[in-house]
Amino acid sequence: MENCMKKVFLFVIFLSSFTSAYTTNFLITDSAQNVPVRYLISRKTPEKINRITDAKWFQMTYISVPLIVTGSLVEMKKEPFRSLRNEYVPSFHHGYDDYLQYVPIFALVGMKAAGVESRSSWGRMLTSDAFSAALMATTVNVMKLVIDSRRPDGTALNSFPSGHSATAFMAATMFHKEYGVRSPWYSIGAYTVATATSVSRLLNNRHWVSDVMVGAGIGILSTELGYYFADLIFGKKGLRHPQYDFDVTYSDMSSFLGLYMGFTMMPHHISLSPEINFNTSTGSTVGVEGAYYITPYVGVGAELLASSIPMKIQSGLSVPSNAHLESGAFNTITTSLGAYFSLPISKRWYLGSKLLAGYGNFQGNGVDVVWNDSETREEVRSDFLKMKHANFFNAGTGISLSFWAKKNLLAKGFLDYKVAPVNIQYYEASGSQSYQESRQTLHSLTLGASVNIVW
The missing domain is CATH 2.40.160.20 (Porin)
Structure with a gap:
């Protein structure tokens, strides 16, 4: 060794x-x-790589799927991260994460109600969000029921995956979908709140690191699929900014x-x-x-x-x-x-x-x-x-x-x-x-x- x-x-x-x-x-x-x-490899190879990474299926899964796969693997080796929490903040117990998970949703509805234009019309947005919430809630609750993972504080057998993390990252992705078009800092703010929620679940000793990683991946993937299904239903109707999600520039x-x-x-x-x-x-x-x-x-x-x-x-x-x-x-x-x-x-x-x-x-x-x-x-x-x-x-x-x-x-x-x-x-x-x-x-x-x- x-x-x-x-x-x-x-x-x-x-x-x-x-x-x-x-x-x-x-x-x-x-x-x-x-x-x-200059690129490390020939010019043709980067072009092939770019075609894959620019594809819609890749854009929908490149964050969520690695989170879910990595979290599932970490499930077999999850104790070290809990040990880190126990060494540095063993007495951390606060309940603000119960409310923090919903902040991006409140911001989304509030800005929309205030007349700030987003990606979608009200009808298209609510349909997309309904699909997303249904997919997320069904996936998380079925997995909790089937897997029976004990929480790190020993209180229940519904630890895997984290519902708080799934909700927070679903909400952050909804906000990103609707208002990331106006400024990338809206997206950064939403995902920062979602990350803070997940970290708080670890600090509160309510979840293992594998729980929050898989929960985050489920939240993001559910929203991507929810918006994809709504796009199939609505076509171009009610769509204000159709290209923003993939039309990015790089310095x-x-x-x-x-x-x-x-x-x-x-x-x-x-x-x-x-x-x-x-x-x-x-x-x-x-x-x-x-x-x-x-x-x-x-x-x-x-x-x-x-x-x-x-x-x-x-x-x-x-x-x-x-x-x-x-x-x-x-x-x-x-x-x-x-x-x-x-x-x-x-x-x-x-x-x-x-x-x-x-x-x-x-x-x-x-x-x-x-x-x-x-x-x-x-x-x-x-x-x-x-x-x-x-x-x-x-x-x-x-x-x-x-x-x-x-x-x-x-x-x-x-x-x-x-x-x-x-x-x-x-x-x-x-x-x-x-x-x-x-x-x-x-x-x-x-x-x-x-x-x-x-x-």
Whole structure:
């Protein structure tokens, strides 16, 4: 496993270095000759790719279907994201998401009633929205009934998929369909509200990340199908702006700001001493990332990320026979900045890489010894191993594949690598309680996706 991960690390570094060198060469050539953006591959291939990505079926499914498929796959590995929530905001409980999910619908009806012209007439819009709501509600409720997934807080067996997320993204897509024609920022605002609703469901411990991803995909796809059925019924009747949804233009710049989310792996065990060793498992990373492109190929940017890596102690130290050791997680918060590179494959697809360096904070939760009290029958825990917070420098790189979905929306898949020398300080609670030090070089690999506002 460790050798395999090393090969992946080397591949990421090689490909990002290649992309960086290639885009830098483009920068020099284009600056000198003042020629248009050049593509990585031949001109004919981008044209074929463009025909596919411009097709209506692709435009209807390119966001929703990947969300549903990815969410279904994440269902098998959903615990790391809940662990991240439990590590940083375990007491978060607010009910505003019950109302936030409907904000785009209220805005849609309110603006329409106020006379602000949208894509459709009242009749066409209400028909489209009725189809959308019926498809969404039927799909979500049937899946909840059949799948019987328990909520993370243990309260019910109707967790998968998230109805709040489906409603919020259905409403946001309705608003986008009707008012995205006036300004892409209407769409951005609606989808920001929908995203906030889904994130709140995670923070409130009411849903797993797989629930909200599939719910969002169902909400978007239901609306796309609802408007498609209404288009078949009405034809051109009551249609004010028929081309806005696919008639987009793209500039050469691809500056972006977005949400970052992925699975994070450490490819080795961590040994603090001959008696104290940790095995790590797949964790999660979330945060924000953005970059400003000075040229079509080279930009400067930064990221702020929070990670949680589950750990299990393998200790040679003795514990009572009726007790067991319970480990926390390796938690880090990092901020990094540096150079970003983007190489166009077609007008909508980009290959990217980055070279970053920054600063971080390591927060080890330590290890508890846990047992059941023989008299009260209650669980008792005490410190076994304590860890001290530590600051560190880190460096990283990565490769990404981006799809420019709309004029101001970019979807990205990525594979990022980070290395950080960390001085872990710890002490055994049963010992002298004086800190010992262990110098570790922590490598991490994050596979994930991000949704970005672009300009």
